[in-house]
Amino acid sequence: MMKDIVFDLNNVGICYRKVASIRWKNNKFWALHGVSFSVHRGETVGIIGRNGAGKSTLLKILADIIKPDTGTITRAKISVMMQSLGAGFDPRLTGKQNIFLSALMLGMDKNRIYFNVDDIIALADIGAFINEPIRNYSIGMRARLGFSIAYYIDADVMLIDEALATGDHEFKIKATELIKEKIKSDHTVVIVTHAINIVRELCDRVIVIEEGRSLPEVSLEESIEHYMNMKKK
Amino acid sequence: MNVLSDNSKTSAGSKGKAISKLYNLVLFRTIGELKSESTRTYAGYLWWIFEPLLSLGVYYVAFKYIFHRDTENFAIFLFIGIVIYRFFSGTVTRGASSIMEGHGLMQLVYFHKSLFPLSVIMVNLVKFLITIFLVIVIVTLCGIMPTWTYLALPVLIVLALLVVAGISIICAAITPFFPDFRLFLNTIIYLMIFLSGVFYDIGTLPPKAQTLLRLNPIAVVIEQTRLILLHGQWPNFQHLLLASAQGVLLLIIGLLLVHKFNRYYPKIS
Numbered sequence A: 001m002m003k004d005i006v007f008d009l010n011n012v013g014i015c016y017r018k019v020a021s022i023r024w025k026n027n028k029f030w031a032l033h034g035v036s037f038s039v040h041r042g043e044t045v046g047i048i049g050r051n052g053a054g055k056s057t058l059l060k061i062l063a064d065i066i067k068p069d070t071g072t073i074t075r076a077k078i079s080v081m082m083q084s085l086g087a088g089f090d091p092r093l094t095g096k097q098n099i100f101l102s103a104l105m106l107g108m109d110k111n112r113i114y115f116n117v118d119d120i121i122a123l124a125d126i127g128a129f130i131n132e133p134i135r136n137y138s139i140g141m142r143a144r145l146g147f148s149i150a151y152y153i154d155a156d157v158m159l160i161d162e163a164l165a166t167g168d169h170e171f172k173i174k175a176t177e178l179i180k181e182k183i184k185s186d187h188t189v190v191i192v193t194h195a196i197n198i199v200r201e202l203c204d205r206v207i208v209i210e211e212g213r214s215l216p217e218v219s220l221e222e223s224i225e226h227y228m229n230m231k232k233k
Numbered sequence B: 001m002n003v004l005s006d007n008s009k010t011s012a013g014s015k016g017k018a019i020s021k022l023y024n025l026v027l028f029r030t031i032g033e034l035k036s037e038s039t040r041t042y043a044g045y046l047w048w049i050f051e052p053l054l055s056l057g058v059y060y061v062a063f064k065y066i067f068h069r070d071t072e073n074f075a076i077f078l079f080i081g082i083v084i085y086r087f088f089s090g091t092v093t094r095g096a097s098s099i100m101e102g103h104g105l106m107q108l109v110y111f112h113k114s115l116f117p118l119s120v121i122m123v124n125l126v127k128f129l130i131t132i133f134l135v136i137v138i139v140t141l142c143g144i145m146p147t148w149t150y151l152a153l154p155v156l157i158v159l160a161l162l163v164v165a166g167i168s169i170i171c172a173a174i175t176p177f178f179p180d181f182r183l184f185l186n187t188i189i190y191l192m193i194f195l196s197g198v199f200y201d202i203g204t205l206p207p208k209a210q211t212l213l214r215l216n217p218i219a220v221v222i223e224q225t226r227l228i229l230l231h232g233q234w235p236n237f238q239h240l241l242l243a244s245a246q247g248v249l250l251l252i253i254g255l256l257l258v259h260k261f262n263r264y265y266p267k268i269s
Helices: A055-062 A095-105 A110-124 A127-131 A139-152 A169-184 A196-202 A220-232 B011-039 B044-066 B074-096 B115-141 B148-174 B181-195 B207-213 B217-231 B237-260
Strands: A005-017 A028-040 A044-048 A070-075 A080-082 A157-161 A188-192 A205-210
Touching (some): A028 A070, A028 A188, A044 A220, A055 A080, A055 A188, A188 A196, B074 B115, B074 B148, B115 B148, B115 B217, B148 B181
Parallel strands (some): A044 A205
Antiparallel strands (some): A005 A070
16 A cells, blocks of 8 residues: 655646846746656655755646746645754844744744744753844854754755754754754655765755756665766766 | 554644634734734834824824815814724835745744735734824814714724735735845835825815726725714725625635745745
8 A cells, every 4th residue: 555645746846037127028937847756744755956956846846936848746744844044133133032933934833833932942052142132143043043944844844955954063963963853753754965975865866956947756775876977068 | 555544633622723823923922022022122112103204204294294285174084094004005115025034943843824914914913003092182172073974983993804805815925935025015115195185175076087096905994984073974885895795805815825835935035
């Protein structure tokens, strides 16, 4: 019996249009055309491909941020979270106030935020800065806070674009371990990445995207090999 | 292939969840915006009172001493018009660009895009309520005592909110497609101040002009609020009904537009 399907994409295409362009012709751009694959519950799927191949656009479709122009996507009734660190931050507000804004944005409900706020602050570990406006933060501190909020969001599906974690060196090591643990648990995860070692370590399957298309799925090692050859060209 | 479905979440339940998320986001963003706005200047919250008073000063000097307007209680008359018009112009101007400016955020996470104009509307509503209170204080200080007709004020405030919200959301929905619309909008707002009876009393115009100008719901709100605060008269029910209908219609059109393009806005570049 097949495992439960979380996403099922069938020939999905996305077309961007440029607004306010003087030339009326040629203002269409197909970021994706003909992407088909499915993701099952509990799997970790890697998406690899060269820059501009449409990987991030694909994540936006999975996150339900945009809808495909052609083809279909069937999604299970699940909560999906894109690992968007610091989404919805207002630099003029304090770290604590921003925890509420950003966590609400990422889909945590209000009571849960009240329940988790102390844990989030403890994980971020930025001391008294938590009550300072975040415009006074260093990039590292901001990354710590962003990661800590995202870490406590409990979604069925996690979508990760490029980096597993950001921030200063010390925090990055800790955060990477935490997120790897989360990925290896029964979460369904889709990771867009360039890092082959991450694919090897974490992914059950891998989808190669080339010029807006998904290539027919082959084994993990074959896909990686194909991707390496593609990059050399 | 069986697509996984979770029976515990009915579609009505997820709709309710989406609305409660939107409600909470609007609330938190509004409070956040009000707080951060007040920390940006030395006088902070006091600017919400100074600003309308300053524009009153400018118009008052212009009309009293340059055009020699000598209506009774002209300062209050003018102030009521200015406060309501500022609520309209401020919200529509900020609201119009709100979805467009949220372009970056909407790439990262899904939420209903009406969040942007709704937050702007709520921030401006709070400031409007404060200035309305200020108006009442000044009216009383000038010796015009409150009457029972004040009970109709909340109706007029809701009416103003409906109209302002409707127009703001419609403008917010259009602007991402035509960024130039904002410049055009500035001119309209500039023009509208003369068609809203801010500087004159619509009731003194020829009947035909009156009917025409009362098609503008902002003009109706200003006129009827003056009736209450300056003359202690109950507002005209017929005028209010028409303006409310316009307000509700505008709001529905606006929300439908944003809803239709909800997942299209992130694709506009």
